[in-house]
Amino acid sequence: MEFEGLLLSLLFSGGTTLGGAWWSLKRWSQARHLLDTPTxxxxxxxxxxxxxxxxxxxxxxxxxxxxxxxxxxxxxxxxxxxxxxxxxxxxxxxxxxxxxxxxxxxxxxxxxxxxxxxxxxxxxxxxxxxxxxxxxxxxxxxxxxxxxxxxxxxxxxxxxxxxxxxxxxxxxxxxxxxGGRQARDLEAAQSAVIREWKGEFSGLLQRFDSDRNGQLDEQEWSRVRLAAQLEAEDRHHQESAQPAxxxxxxxxxxxxxxxxxxxxxxLARHFYWQAAGAAALCLVGALATAWLLGVRVL
Structure with missing residues (x-):
């Protein structure tokens, strides 16, 4: 067999082997997920x-x-x-x-x-x-x-x-x-509100910069955090009041x-059959690859 033909044949048989193995494992895994997940x-x-x-x-x-x-x-x-x-x-x-x-x-x-x-x-x-x-x-x-x-x-x-x-x-x-089903993570919600306010920093300064020096000191940041906490609690109450x-x-x-x-x-039965077919295709590809390489498979 010429080198080019041998190389193409090896690529085809190797691809068949890998593709069959991948599809077989994927369908088997999907079938197990379906059967193992309770309704x-x-x-x-x-x-x-x-x-x-x-x-x-x-x-x-x-x-x-x-x-x-x-x-x-x-x-x-x-x-x-x-x-x-x-x-x-x-x-x-x-x-x-x-x-x-x-x-x-x-x-x-x-x-x-x-x-x-x-x-x-x-x-x-x-x-x-x-x-x-x-x-x-x-x-x-x-x-x-x-x-x-x-x-x-x-x-x-x-x-x-x-x-x-x-x-x-x-x-x-x-x-x-x-419907009140959201987990209440007040700290994370407070941080999200502060990040939202920082996006409009000029508005944040206008609300909380008491001395109008263009900066927020520690006392002013404390007011920001308190206001953000109250805002986060109010948003949580509003979301909980909505229908689920x-x-x-x-x-x-x-x-x-x-x-x-x-x-x-x-569905699981169908996936198992596909997994078995893909496994057989993988085996055929492996045997063809071995034969092309001149390896005797016992």
Whole structure:
């Protein structure tokens, strides 16, 4: 085998080995996170990483319209592929794709949780795939007969949607505000107020520089700290008086952030199968690498 061909083959087999190992470990870890994290209720969930199971409810904003079908939904993702043919080589090339960023609302019977889907692995139950001869299938509906003439090209469309009333499994970083649920760290809140006031130092001097010398002495700084403490306490009381709001988003750590119409057992089983397939791919890549290097594997 020529050196260039051997090098390319080694790069391919080595990449297959590393990619398979990485994907296998990732899916195995995700499955364990799903099974090891207990299901919580929105009303009583602890702050931090949590999982919920409920129903998708209508949001305060108007429902979205999926861009390829025009159907009402709460979330959408689409992909448009163009068929390409060159000699014996035929393939589908992605020419356009996008997903919505509108927040979702999950209700589990004890309360509502707003979900920011950005960064989530979303696995909807509804997925439609079809083909046509227009880059945007909705064009035919607006152009009438002329829209059906097409462009002579072939396109494949896929659209996924989340809709009102569907069950939703969600796991991610859970945070609450209002309703008296915030931890009261008076010292940190006081420091935050002082930093905010320092941003407008001229206003700070106007309020607390009694001798008008353009500086704040120790006695004046004591008044600043006392006023900041009172301000921090007042802000805490105002926030606590607000109704509780719950949010779910992407965890800061490398933990799964998943939104799915399926339950955790089905998802974990699917992830285990993917982990096993990736492990087999890793083994094949390792054996191919060993064979290319002339190593006899017993």
């Amino acid at each position: 919580s209720k929105v009303r009583s969930a602890a702050q931090g990483y949590a999982e919920f199971y409920g129903v998708l409810a209508e949001s305060a904003e108007a429902q979205l319209r999926a861009p390829l079908t025009g159907k009402a939904c709460l979330w959408w993702r689409f992909k448009i592929e163009e068929y390409q043919s060159s000699g014996k080589k035929r393939s589908w090339r992605v020419v356009e794709s996008a997903s919505s960023e509108a927040w979702l609302r999950l209700n589990d019977g004890t309360g509502d949780c707003l979900i920011d889907p950005c960064g989530a692995e979303v696995r909807p139950a509804i997925r439609e795939v079809w083909q046509g001869n227009l880059r945007h299938p909705m064009v035919s509906a607006t152009r009438g007969v002329l829209g059906w003439l097409g462009s002579g090209k072939r396109y494949r469309y896929s659209e996924e949607r989340l809709q009102v009333g569907q069950p939703l499994y969600a796991i991610g970083d859970f945070r609450s505000s209002g 709001q719950h949010h779910l988003g992407k965890p800061a750590e490398s933990r799964p952030f998943i939104l799915a119409n399926a339950g955790e057992d089905e």
